[in-house]
Amino acid sequence: MSDATTQQEKFPFGIASVSIGEIERRVPPGEAPPLPPNNRLAFIGKSVPRFDARAKVTGASRFTVDVKLPGMLHGRLLRSPHPNARIVSIDTSAAERHPGVRAVHVVTDIVGRAVEQVPETDPPQPNGVRLPRALYAGAPIAAVAAVTPDAAAAALALIKVEYEVLPFVVDLEEARDPNAPVVFRSAVAGSGFAGGVAAGAEVAQQGNVRGPSRIGTRGDVTKGFAEAEVTVEGEYRTQVQTHCCMETHAAVADWHADGLTVYLSTQFTAGVRNELAAAFGLPRNRVRVLVDAMGGGFGSKSGAGTYVRAAIALSRAAGAPVRVVHDRHEEQVDSGNRPATFQRLKIGAHRDGRLSAISLYTYGTAGTATGAGVGNFAQATYECSNFDSEQYDVFINAGPACAMRGPGNTPGAFALEQAVDELAEKLNLDPLALRDRIDASPVRREERRIGAERIGWSRRHTPGADTGTIRRGIGVAQSLWGANVQTNASCEVRLMRDGSVELRSSVQDIGTGIRTVLAQVVAEELGLTPQAITLRIGDTDFPAGPPSYGSRTTASITPPARNAAYKIKQKLLEVAAPKLGVAAGALDLRDGRVFVRAEPARGLSFREAAALLRTDAISAFASRSDDYGGFRRAMGDAALAQNDLGGVQFAQVAVDTETGIIRVERVVAVQDCGRPINPEQIESQVQGGVLMGLSYALYEDRILDRPTGHVLNADLEHYKIAGPRETPEIDVVVLENYQGESATDAYGIAEPANIATAPAIANAVYNAIGVRLRQLPMTPAAVLAALGRAPYGG
Amino acid sequence: MLATSLAASAAVAEENAPLSIxxxxxxxxxxxxxxxxxxxxxxxxxxxxxxxxxxxxxxxxxxxxxxxxxxxxxxxxxxxxxxxxxxxxxxxxxxxxxxxxLSRGDTLHPVQTAFIAHDAVQCGFCTPGMVMSCAALIARNPNPSLDDVKTAISGHLCRCGTYPHVFAATLAAAKAAKS
Structure with missing residues (x-):
């Protein structure tokens, strides 16, 4: 990027706790000038209180489940009681006649699961419609809308479905058997991104096994292992984790004369709008998707699921708005999950620690979806010129997986970070010293240094050296995550003649605090307080913002927000200039004033300046430009920045050798996200990432019943997630890492904060008891078995 | 005598009550x-x-x-x-x-104020329930320890993982309520 239209600018560069220098970048026209480091800014980098906190603590926030429209009907879904069944016939007539029922819909298209490339050969229904097979217990079959929830539930019971029950398989190992019942009878195309196996049609498929994908393979591992002086090899298993959003998946669909309005608990309003416009044959400008408060997604609320489409179909048929809200059971069974995996990982190294080869053989199951791959983490985290992976998806009769906080990398890190720990011990190197040799990132090096100091790494004993009933240990693990950017991300900043300012974008605040962050960015540019900025977001009638997945919201929407505010600033200064008798270039904005830079006492209030506008309002639109140093890779509407995101986490655990209970006492999480904009909100997200990782490490496990194919713990009593009692002291440190890559230089935090926790705990457990646990969750029974003590006093 | 008449009146009451609703x-x-x-x-x-x-x-x-x-x-x-x-x-x-x-007009309960100050809110879905339990705690125990706070909300689930900030906010609210 060095054509005539760009200009050279100097940006702060480096890690604040090390040293900040400068870097020159070529910047496209229209960009706001380089932003100084946070210590020279008024609002960026400050913990401005969360904008919607007051509404949330008073119960005034409106979540999708709180939306009530006049005449709104209650929709419910009929779900398959069988884990694999062909629908021979379906009779909805009795349901249609039930009092209070306004519409009945038969599901013909299930989204989210893998799609067979050869159309289903099941015989069509009398009306010519082909019904999809029910591929898992809980698969949607039909839906009803009625005037009350009771009437809808009663009508569901009146739908007569004749099933031809087919053999099924819900166990990952059994499904790999060539004689196992086959989930998909023809090759499938991938759907969604639960992890890593390439979704293309070229991947081989035999029985329930699809693969291998050899993504990322490089160099010559045979040669690498031949050169290795030390090798480690281990087998690791990770379980299925469910998202457990506190607000279950929820939609209110309103099909009306002008088009379609959908209130949706979603991570991506603009994407869902586009999906629904295509699915229902409407122009995009007739489809409006809205979300105000949003009760958690973690990857599971990225698209327009079957329940959304059912709500819309019912609304269209009934001529009234229809609400469909998953109950907790539906949420746990059919709203996505993180795939279970098996990983066999082998690492070869030279005596000095340099890695000579990494080989990963892995299979996993995303249920009836693709994407159980975990190869990215082993491929990308450490320097090694020889890497080979062989990754397979295995299909089982279970609800489709989807992306979940750090997909692929979270199970991947559980294996690699333990293997690296094991390698360090074999090499007689400190685990941190080994990482200093094999990790080129100066950011992670600084994170290791800070974290080691905070956790008291120097007092770490040799593995298994602790004695007594309760044994303590310290462990470390690293996180790595690509810095995603949505280039199709836009916003508008408006200034009204009374001095009021608002930002408009369809971007949604899913609890990460982007409202507050955007207000900070706009306020900084316009010399106002963040509280003076009105945020109008979560509505596709505004310019299309980014999705809130892949840790990309802040990176994608804060640069255009600043650039749009900068354009407004320039226009305002031009309007004020004649009044102050100077050129616009001689003016600046700060503390709610327009003033002459050389003579700060001379100026106008922001409001007085705005009153000089010729029109009632002015508006500026901006979209995400490319990172100044260029992207590593661009993929359609999205791109990957040059520098990865990551972090280093340290865990201190206490293991009770009599009960097998692992208690995490303390976690130190040192993370980076470019320029931090709101430290307190970042701390909240990092704590959340650590807790979800801790919960994954010790408690969570979706259990499928082999005889019936049903989920046995589809609730929040038997599916245990970490609560207040399991919460350790969490010490969060966030680096200020300046790279001069965009108008804000800010990136994401949510996923990198989740990836390192489980392996850090596993390494700490090893340090405590001297035995390695290679399977998740690390239950008391697993600890006792590892110690050679049968549970229950045996 | 008394016992008999009580039993009799109970029987009458039962008889007059609707059999089912x-x-x-x-x-x-x-x-x-x-x-x-x-x-x-x-x-x-x-x-x-x-x-x-x-x-x-x-x-x-x-x-x-x-x-x-x-x-x-x-x-x-x-x-x-x-x-x-x-x-x-x-x-x-x-x-x-x-x-x-919980609030008195525009005046928030000290727990609500402290939740805002300590960013004890992420998606906010569990927040109203958390606030109710934490407010009840400081009403019955003006000097809660960290352990008391954990006990008070031990049945509450928060998938965003705001617990550390909830602990800090509740302890601060107890302090603020006393001053």
């Missing part, structure tokens, strides 16, 4: 946030559903609908309860306090 809607009255409200609800309606539905008090959230997550916590006579585990027709004359009734 429902399945259709029945009229109930609830004293919510100091105001008596009436509603017609099917007898199996939980307090959580009645509050969110007929009474339009949607601040109370339903996360699991079976007492496992505590998102629906309200006070019954100042005691925090999971409102999804109580039938609306069983409330009688007990006072119901919901998140909407």
């Amino acid at each position: 429902g399945p259709g809607a029945v009229a109930i009255s609830l004293r919510v946030n100091g105001v008596v409200r009436t509603a017609e609800v099917p007898p199996h309606t939980t307090l959580a559903e009645a509050l969110r539905g007929s009474l339009n008090l949607t601040g109370t959230k339903i996360g699991c609908d079976r007492g496992a997550c505590s998102a629906c916590t309200v006070w019954l006579d100042d005691i925090p309860v999971a409102s999804c585990m109580v039938l609306a027709i069983d409330i009688g004359d007990r006072a119901v306090t919901t998140i909407e009734g």
Whole structure:
């Protein structure tokens, strides 16, 4: 990027706790000038209180489940009681006649699961419609809308479905058997991104096994292992984790004369709008998707699921708005999950620690979806010129997986970070010293240094050296995550003649605090307080913002927000200039004033300046430009920045050798996200990432019943997630890492904060008891078995 | 004699009571946030559903609908309860306090103020229930320890993982309430 239209600018560069220098970048026209480091800014980098906190603590926030429209009907879904069944016939007539029922819909298209490339050969229904097979217990079959929830539930019971029950398989190992019942009878195309196996049609498929994908393979591992002086090899298993959003998946669909309005608990309003416009044959400008408060997604609320489409179909048929809200059971069974995996990982190294080869053989199951791959983490985290992976998806009769906080990398890190720990011990190197040799990132090096100091790494004993009933240990693990950017991300900043300012974008605040962050960015540019900025977001009638997945919201929407505010600033200064008798270039904005830079006492209030506008309002639109140093890779509407995101986490655990209970006492999480904009909100997200990782490490496990194919713990009593009692002291440190890559230089935090926790705990457990646990969750029974003590006093 | 007449009157009362109610809607009255409200609800309606539905008090959230997550916590006579585990027709004359009734006009409860100051909120779905339990804690124990706070919210689930900030906020609120 060095054509005539760009200009050279100097940006702060480096890690604040090390040293900040400068870097020159070529910047496209229209960009706001380089932003100084946070210590020279008024609002960026400050913990401005969360904008919607007051509404949330008073119960005034409106979540999708709180939306009530006049005449709104209650929709419910009929779900398959069988884990694999062909629908021979379906009779909805009795349901249609039930009092209070306004519409009945038969599901013909299930989204989210893998799609067979050869159309289903099941015989069509009398009306010519082909019904999809029910591929898992809980698969949607039909839906009803009625005037009350009771009437809808009663009508569901009146739908007569004749099933031809087919053999099924819900166990990952059994499904790999060539004689196992086959989930998909023809090759499938991938759907969604639960992890890593390439979704293309070229991947081989035999029985329930699809693969291998050899993504990322490089160099010559045979040669690498031949050169290795030390090798480690281990087998690791990770379980299925469910998202457990506190607000279950929820939609209110309103099909009306002008088009379609959908209130949706979603991570991506603009994407869902586009999906629904295509699915229902409407122009995009007739489809409006809205979300105000949003009760958690973690990857599971990225698209327009079957329940959304059912709500819309019912609304269209009934001529009234229809609400469909998953109950907790539906949420746990059919709203996505993180795939279970098996990983066999082998690492070869030279005596000095340099890695000579990494080989990963892995299979996993995303249920009836693709994407159980975990190869990215082993491929990308450490320097090694020889890497080979062989990754397979295995299909089982279970609800489709989807992306979940750090997909692929979270199970991947559980294996690699333990293997690296094991390698360090074999090499007689400190685990941190080994990482200093094999990790080129100066950011992670600084994170290791800070974290080691905070956790008291120097007092770490040799593995298994602790004695007594309760044994303590310290462990470390690293996180790595690509810095995603949505280039199709836009916003508008408006200034009204009374001095009021608002930002408009369809971007949604899913609890990460982007409202507050955007207000900070706009306020900084316009010399106002963040509280003076009105945020109008979560509505596709505004310019299309980014999705809130892949840790990309802040990176994608804060640069255009600043650039749009900068354009407004320039226009305002031009309007004020004649009044102050100077050129616009001689003016600046700060503390709610327009003033002459050389003579700060001379100026106008922001409001007085705005009153000089010729029109009632002015508006500026901006979209995400490319990172100044260029992207590593661009993929359609999205791109990957040059520098990865990551972090280093340290865990201190206490293991009770009599009960097998692992208690995490303390976690130190040192993370980076470019320029931090709101430290307190970042701390909240990092704590959340650590807790979800801790919960994954010790408690969570979706259990499928082999005889019936049903989920046995589809609730929040038997599916245990970490609560207040399991919460350790969490010490969060966030680096200020300046790279001069965009108008804000800010990136994401949510996923990198989740990836390192489980392996850090596993390494700490090893340090405590001297035995390695290679399977998740690390239950008391697993600890006792590892110690050679049968549970229950045996 | 006395015992006999009590037993007799109980028998009469039982005889006069309807044998069953429902399945259709029945009229109930609830004293919510100091105001008596009436509603017609099917007898199996939980307090959580009645509050969110007929009474339009949607601040109370339903996360699991079976007492496992505590998102629906309200006070019954100042005691925090999971409102999804109580039938609306069983409330009688007990006072119901919901998140909407915790502040005094524009003046927030110290726990609400502290939740804002300590960023004890992420997606916010579990927040009303958390606030109700933490406010009840400092009402019955003005000097809670960290352990007391953990006990008070031990039944509450938050998938965003705001617990550390909830602990800090509640301890700060207790301090603020005393000064």
